[in-house]
Amino acid sequence: MGARVGFAALVLPIFAGCSGAPSDLGLEAWLRVSGASYREGSMPADTTGPEVASVDLSTSRVEQGQVGKPLRGALGKQATGVAFALAEDTGYWLLPAGLPDVQVPDYPTFDVALSFASNVPEGPRQLVVRAIDASDRFGAPRALPLTVKARGIPDGPLVVSLAWDRDADLDLHVVDPNGVEIMKTNPNSYEAPPPGQPIDPTAWQQGAFLDVDSNANCVRDGRRLENVVWSASPPTGHYLVRVDTFSLCGEGFANWEASVRVNGVRTKVATGQSGPTDEAMPHDRGAGVVAVEFDIP
Numbered sequence: 001m002g003a004r005v006g007f008a009a010l011v012l013p014i015f016a017g018c019s020g021a022p023s024d025l026g027l028e029a030w031l032r033v034s035g036a037s038y039r040e041g042s043m044p045a046d047t048t049g050p051e052v053a054s055v056d057l058s059t060s061r062v063e064q065g066q067v068g069k070p071l072r073g074a075l076g077k078q079a080t081g082v083a084f085a086l087a088e089d090t091g092y093w094l095l096p097a098g099l100p101d102v103q104v105p106d107y108p109t110f111d112v113a114l115s116f117a118s119n120v121p122e123g124p125r126q127l128v129v130r131a132i133d134a135s136d137r138f139g140a141p142r143a144l145p146l147t148v149k150a151r152g153i154p155d156g157p158l159v160v161s162l163a164w165d166r167d168a169d170l171d172l173h174v175v176d177p178n179g180v181e182i183m184k185t186n187p188n189s190y191e192a193p194p195p196g197q198p199i200d201p202t203a204w205q206q207g208a209f210l211d212v213d214s215n216a217n218c219v220r221d222g223r224r225l226e227n228v229v230w231s232a233s234p235p236t237g238h239y240l241v242r243v244d245t246f247s248l249c250g251e252g253f254a255n256w257e258a259s260v261r262v263n264g265v266r267t268k269v270a271t272g273q274s275g276p277t278d279e280a281m282p283h284d285r286g287a288g289v290v291a292v293e294f295d296i297p
Helices: none
Strands: 031-033 037-040 050-057 061-063 068-073 079-086 091-096 111-116 123-133 142-149 158-164 169-175 208-210 225-230 237-249 254-262 263-273 287-295
Touching: 031 079, 031 091, 031 158, 050 091, 050 142, 061 111, 068 079, 068 169, 079 111, 158 169, 158 237, 158 287, 169 254, 208 254, 237 263, 254 287, 263 287
Parallel strands: 061 142
Antiparallel strands: 031 111, 037 091, 050 068, 068 111, 079 091, 079 123, 123 142, 158 225, 158 254, 169 237, 208 225, 237 287, 254 263
């Protein structure tokens, strides 16, 4: 399956209301819950604890890499905590119950912000919420349907994307069947005709272009995402996609995901990790590690 793209390092409080100790900070999890502590593995099978009285998620749509999606609700009268998990994730999150609302004074509440890693698989998924009592008994799960959408991917008959999880400066390189390498120093596939030949001023619009150089020179822009986009039919033949680690910007490593979409359908995906060895390599044409190769018939 390859390396999973997780979250930047966080300092999370330890939830003392449940037995056991957190195994890690959930850096490789698809889901993060503000103020909560992380437990690796599945939630307990026991369902004798209190219920989840109500949940308000506002909308069921989420985007890969989305931060701060609000989730609030009320718990059964005996609840002292609440647990959250994304189906098929590596673990779950624990949070002490909040004070009751003045309008329903007998029911503890929760009010959190959810964040999602950039490599949560697209498509339908379930968010599970469970109440916990003072004896660490978990109640029946409340399952909320979600639909995960691609993050910030532009439209086009062919789109090659690179996303990563740390404040590093990674660069996307795509070599088309004509041998043209699209990258930050050559951000489109247009090549001028030989001397003496007429120049079509709109020809560059028919090729590929790099939409942005994210985190360029370690100036953080919050994207951590680059796309090479064909707005018209791409040339047929073999394509090569590379990931160039221009700078880790002080991070120890960065997890990345490279993907290919043909007419809006993701056909190829690869994951990997950049480290100091990658940072030390040259950073011009031909640079980077090969992530994906594919053909357009």
